[in-house]
Amino acid sequence: MKIDAIVLREIQMPLAHPFETSFGLTTMRRIMLVELQAEGTTAWGECVAGEHPYFSDEMIDTAWIIAKTELAPRLVGVEIENGGKVPDLLKQVRGHRMAKASLENAVWELESVLRKVPLAQLLGGVREKIPCGVSIGIQPSPEKLIEKIETELAAGYQRIKLKCKPGWDVEIFEMVRKRWPEILLSCDANSAYRVKDSDHIASWDRFNLLMIEQPLWYDDFYFHSKLQARLKTRICLDESIRNRRDALAAIDMGSCGIINIKVGRVGGFSEAIAVHNVAAERGIPVWCGGMLETGIGRAQNIALSSLENFRLPGDVSASKRYWAEDIIEPAVEVSSTGEITVPTTPGRGFEVKTDLIQKLTVREERITK
Numbered sequence: 277m278k279i280d281a282i283v284l285r286e287i288q289m290p291l292a293h294p295f296e297t298s299f300g301l302t303t304m305r306r307i308m309l310v311e312l313q314a315e316g317t318t319a320w321g322e323c324v325a326g327e328h329p330y331f332s333d334e335m336i337d338t339a340w341i342i343a344k345t346e347l348a349p350r351l352v353g354v355e356i357e358n359g360g361k362v363p364d365l366l367k368q369v370r371g372h373r374m375a376k377a378s379l380e381n382a383v384w385e386l387e388s389v390l391r392k393v394p395l396a397q398l399l400g401g402v403r404e405k406i407p408c409g410v411s412i413g414i415q416p417s418p419e420k421l422i423e424k425i426e427t428e429l430a431a432g433y434q435r436i437k438l439k440c441k442p443g444w445d446v447e448i449f450e451m452v453r454k455r456w457p458e459i460l461l462s463c464d465a466n467s468a469y470r471v472k473d474s475d476h477i478a479s480w481d482r483f484n485l486l487m488i489e490q491p492l493w494y495d496d497f498y499f500h501s502k503l504q505a506r507l508k509t510r511i512c513l514d515e516s517i518r519n520r521r522d523a524l525a526a527i528d529m530g531s532c533g534i535i536n537i538k539v540g541r542v543g544g545f546s547e548a549i550a551v552h553n554v555a556a557e558r559g560i561p562v563w564c565g566g567m568l569e570t571g572i573g574r575a576q577n578i579a580l581s582s583l584e585n586f587r588l589p590g591d592v593s594a595s596k597r598y599w600a601e602d603i604i605e606p607a608v609e610v611s612s613t614g615e616i617t618v619p620t621t622p623g624r625g626f627e628v629k630t631d632l633i634q635k636l637t638v639r640e641e642r643i644t645k
């Protein structure tokens with residue numbers, strides 16, 4: 277495969293519902309899309325870097341400059357055998373995993389189109405349907421949270437994840453468990469706690485949570501292993517896991533019992549598959565995280581979630597939870613049993629609405645040889 281041109285685009289889209297985490301509130305998304313023009317066809321990638329370097333040290337503007345000046349020039353005009361060869365072409369650049377993933381994933385998509393196989397199959401997927409959960413942001417009031425949960429459960433979602441932080445935790449879990457003693461429930465702190473909060477976090481065992489996601493520092497394994505030793509509830513690591521070696525270290529140290537895989541956070545499909553495999557070998561289940569993606573990233577998350585060891589409901593949910601109008605068609609829909617059907621047509625399995633993308637574009641750059 278030879279890429280003729282790579283087009284970077286920044287689109288801006290308001291979220292249908294503002295999303296609040298322990299690190300801040302998002303109302304408007306600025307998203308870098310990557311379009312590959314190659315072999316008479318096109319393929320797309322989405323960069324999950326945020327508007328600010330709060331979730332990770334990347335943000336859309338760093339991803340843009342790195343993609344433009346360092347990554348895209350290493351891919352344009354060279355013969356690329358398949359998506360799995362991309363990490364090697366980009367390895368001289370350290371870090372910038374979200375920027376790398378947007379390009380690598382587009383190459384996998386291109387390969388799936390040219391070979392006329394579904395992207396899920398190319399990645400090694402085996403599931404026809406994937407189980408879906410939702411991530412519910414911190415709400416203006418407990419009452420609003422209850423309403424949200426009611427809506428999502430009625431829609432069929434199989435697992436409710438509550439964003440939490442000091443001051444929005446035990447009282448909230450208490451209230452939710454009183455109302456729904458049996459549902460699959462988890463929480464995600466996005467690193468809002470410290471070692472001194474260990475007793476407090478240990479008291480959450482009584483809520484029978486499926487997992488506690490990333491309670492401590494975003495770059496830590498050691499203190500998570502000390503905390504995990506005190507808990508019955510499994511810790512799930514998100515931010516801390518950057519690659520396969522991190523997954524191995526975290527599992528061997530007992531830092532977690534579950535791993536959230538975000539393909540952008542680990543630098544692309546190749547590394548995501550490697551994390552998936554090493555977790556599978558050690559009996560650690562994984563699930564697919566979300567980063568408020570448009571349909572392009574969402575479709576790629578669905579494909580990834582079809583791999584065998586994605587055993588728990590992911591944060592991959594319906595387009596309408598995020599966007600008034602998604603940039604793919606059909607929009608991603610979730611069945612009344614809380615599942616998404618994995619497409620069986622070649623490529624990503626959803627059409628990209630190029631006219632809509634053009635309307636949403638605020639900057640554009642074309643990289644050729």
Ligand code: OSB
Nearest residue numbers: 331411514565566567568569591
């Ligand atoms: O930690 O999983 C996270 C969104 C932005 C940044 C970090 C996270 C999230 C989510 C949203 O939880 C998941 C989704 O896309 O619905």
Ligand code: MG
Nearest residue numbers: 464489490514
């Ligand atoms: Mg998380």
